[in-house]
Amino acid sequence: MSRDKKPDPTLDRFLDELTEDVMSMTDAELLAELAEEGTDPVAEAQAARDAIAAGLNRAGRAKLEAARAAVTRDRAAHVVHLPVSSDRRADVLARFANDDVKLKSRLTMAARKGEGITANEADAILRNLRELGAIDDDGNPSDG
Known part of the structure; x- marks a missing residue:
């Protein structure tokens, strides 16, 4: 039922009374x-029951289509970058560690098998460097 027209107070009152009676x-x-x-x-x-089920199905399909559209939109907006290869990871981090005492300390502990930086932490740092424009996708220093 479409409600493109102005509400009719008489009709609304009648429907309320009818509903109350039933x-x-x-x-x-x-x-x-x-x-x-x-x-x-x-x-x-x-x-x-059939009318309610049909309405629920239509609503469910609409939600599913909206979710699919959102996923498609998000996939188009986000480019997935693969992490810097593991053989280059240490070199890239070491280059930036010279300017960051805390990072240098964590990398040194990791090299001595201490409680240092994890692979996930390294990937997060590399992702941040990439997002900041400090390195390109391969871990090379950016020109900007």
């Missing part, structure tokens, strides 16, 4: 009224 009926009263009209309560209940 909700205040007992099951027996409702079944008696349906029988008086020649309506099959089982068929009407099934039709209502």
